[in-house]
Amino acid sequence: MSNLLCSNPLIQFKMKIIPAQFPAKKSTMKPASISSRLQNSQTPSNQQLNLSVLRFTLGIPGLDESYLPRWIGYGFASLLILNHFVGSDSATTTPAQLRTEAIGLSLAAFSVLIPYLGKFLKGASATDKATIPEGTEQIFVMSQNILDTKKEDLAWATYILLRNTNTIAVLISVQGALCARGYWNIPEEASRKNLLEWFERQIERIGLKNLKDTLYFPQNSDSVLWELLPKGTRSLLVQPVLQVPKPGANQMEGIEGFVLLASSMGYAYGDRDKAWIGALANKFGG
Amino acid sequence: MEVGSLHFHCRPIPWSPELRRRTKPTLRRFLFFFRASSSSSNSRADYKGPKPRRDWVADLVSNNDDAVRSLPIYVGGASLLAVLLNRTVSGIAPVADASSSQSRADLLALGLAVTNILTGLVWLSIRPKPISVVSPEGVECQRIYSHLPDSVSSELLWVWESLSDVTCCRTLIVVYDSHCILQIGFAAKSSIGDGEPVAVDAVKLMQGSLYQNVIKSGAQSYLANLSLYPGKSELPFLPSNTQAVILQPLGEKGVAIIGGDTIRGFTTSDQAWITLIGEKLDATIAKHVKDLTLSAQE
Numbered sequence: 001m002s003n004l005l006c007s008n009p010l011i012q013f014k015m016k017i018i019p020a021q022f023p024a025k026k027s028t029m030k031p032a033s034i035s036s037r038l039q040n041s042q043t044p045s046n047q048q049l050n051l052s053v054l055r056f057t058l059g060i061p062g063l064d065e066s067y068l069p070r071w072i073g074y075g076f077a078s079l080l081i082l083n084h085f086v087g088s089d090s091a092t093t094t095p096a097q098l099r100t101e102a103i104g105l106s107l108a109a110f111s112v113l114i115p116y117l118g119k120f121l122k123g124a125s126a127t128d129k130a131t132i133p134e135g136t137e138q139i140f141v142m143s144q145n146i147l148d149t150k151k152e153d154l155a156w157a158t159y160i161l162l163r164n165t166n167t168i169a170v171l172i173s174v175q176g177a178l179c180a181r182g183y184w185n186i187p188e189e190a191s192r193k194n195l196l197e198w199f200e201r202q203i204e205r206i207g208l209k210n211l212k213d214t215l216y217f218p219q220n221s222d223s224v225l226w227e228l229l230p231k232g233t234r235s236l237l238v239q240p241v242l243q244v245p246k247p248g249a250n251q252m253e254g255i256e257g258f259v260l261l262a263s264s265m266g267y268a269y270g271d272r273d274k275a276w277i278g279a280l281a282n283k284f285g286g
Numbered sequence: 287m288e289v290g291s292l293h294f295h296c297r298p299i300p301w302s303p304e305l306r307r308r309t310k311p312t313l314r315r316f317l318f319f320f321r322a323s324s325s326s327s328n329s330r331a332d333y334k335g336p337k338p339r340r341d342w343v344a345d346l347v348s349n350n351d352d353a354v355r356s357l358p359i360y361v362g363g364a365s366l367l368a369v370l371l372n373r374t375v376s377g378i379a380p381v382a383d384a385s386s387s388q389s390r391a392d393l394l395a396l397g398l399a400v401t402n403i404l405t406g407l408v409w410l411s412i413r414p415k416p417i418s419v420v421s422p423e424g425v426e427c428q429r430i431y432s433h434l435p436d437s438v439s440s441e442l443l444w445v446w447e448s449l450s451d452v453t454c455c456r457t458l459i460v461v462y463d464s465h466c467i468l469q470i471g472f473a474a475k476s477s478i479g480d481g482e483p484v485a486v487d488a489v490k491l492m493q494g495s496l497y498q499n500v501i502k503s504g505a506q507s508y509l510a511n512l513s514l515y516p517g518k519s520e521l522p523f524l525p526s527n528t529q530a531v532i533l534q535p536l537g538e539k540g541v542a543i544i545g546g547d548t549i550r551g552f553t554t555s556d557q558a559w560i561t562l563i564g565e566k567l568d569a570t571i572a573k574h575v576k577d578l579t580l581s582a583q584e
Contacts, residue, residue, distance in 0.1 A: 280448070
């Protein structure tokens with residue numbers, strides 16, 4: 001078993017997956033020059049959309065150009081307001097100026113909204129990477145009283161979920177077996193031995209074991225959703241594991257458990273990710 | 287303890303743990319209702335947490351993709367006209383100087399309008415090109431090597447179901463240790479005339495260059511547009527119009543051949559998933575490989 005899992009880190013060096021981005025920036029002396037960047041991003045969708053895109057960027061590393069309209073909106077709006085109060089006396093503002101300012105401010109509001117709308121268009125790629133929130137520690141615990149094959153399956157499933165999706169913490173509970181891996185906020189009083197019991201208690205409290213539908217919270221506000229989750233969780237996906245009814249038998253679909261994924265970025269799971277996670281959950285459901 | 291030791295040997299999570307504070311506030315905050323849903327009176331507690339709210343903005347934008355892409359152009363253009371109209375109607379000379387506050391406000395509004403128009407143009411230019419699906423020509427088949435233990439065959443079937451549900455995969459062939467242990471999905475129709483699906487000649491495949499290269503490099507090979515590759519002749523069992531093929535090595539002894547119905551249909555995420563699934567499959571099969579060679583001698 002250790003053979004399977006310890007060989008996995010080596011795969012990082014062996015894998016030759018086609019890289020998603022080919023930065024071909026032409027660097028010039030002026031830092032703010034316009035340069036071109038070839039981006040080959042492939043989008044998940046039922047219709048197999050695919051694009052090779054030539055995008056113009058300012059060549060500043062770490063600057064996300066898709067947010068430029070938002071900053072321009074804020075900047076120009078503040079300049080408009082400044083101009084209104086400082087540029088002239090209040091007594092001499094004409095209705096024409098007020099109309100122009102109204103148009104300008106509504107345009108600024110729309111510009112601020114543009115990156116938000118752009119996120120939902122087809123072909124929008126998530127440029128943030130999952131960051132690890134403070135105060136979490138990396139853990140890997142699993143129920144002990146289960147078969148070895150089950151342990152391998154759980155370990156592999158948690159590994160693949162952490163590796164291939166934008167997940168920072170994963171919790172799988174299926175047929176009485178529990179496995180938690182990733183970055184969690186562990187309370188002080190729960191030592192390593194009691195960790196599994198702490199997870200069980202939290203799950204009981206929320207009642208996740210009886211979940212029938214997939215839950216997806218793509219954008220969490222700052223309020224803490226559940227005490228179980230690491231602080232800084234922005235997206236949450238809970239996928240129930242349903243028991244596949246045997247053909248011919250007249251039984252309802254039972255609930256075997258669930259797979260819980262937490263991520264520190266918003267809108268972390270696209271349609272393709274959710275499809276894969278559902279397929280992985282089916283593995284435990286048979 | 288074995289499980290505990292895994293924690294120390296394997297740290298596969300590859301991102302760097304530097305912390306970045308989130309500076310941009312989200313514009314819309316979706317409220318969560320923490321009302322306890324009425325739980326029915328069975329012994330197991332029902333789910334009591336919040337239910338996710340329907341993200342109507344996301345749905346609206348995804349469904350009207352083209353309209354939303356050209357929206358900033360219309361908004362910017364309309365505002366441009368409005369500003370100019372305002373200026374002429376109010377009797378101010380259309381001179382672009384920044385002397386009066388009116389002119390300054392006009393210039394700022396013009397700048398915003400131009401930004402919007404440019405954004406709309408960028409969005410239109412990066413519209414993804416939809417690629418059509420090509421139905422594979424051939425017959426459906428499902429052949430599993432008969433002497434496989436249950437765990438292996440159920441794993442193979444799970445792999446096929448996942449791939450066919452999630453990706454554009456329409457054919458899956460698994461060759462291990464000179465045997466074809468799985469051929470499922472579409473296959474080329476045999477030219478002999480009985481319409482049977484073409485069988486996989488595992489030995490011939492293993493002597494071919496595609497297989498040799500994949501095993502030697504140990505890495506996945508993605509033939510995004512199969513019609514461009516001369517190695518296509520080594521895969522006669524695939525439907526002739528298979529568009530994309532992924533060859534995933536299973537350890538040193540086997541390969542999984544995944545045929546898809548769209549050019550470049552497998553995304554990088556798909557490739558990553560297939561790689562890791564391939565390793566798991568290899569581990570599962572390798573555990574039972576003694577059964578394979580034993581049963582082959584029967």
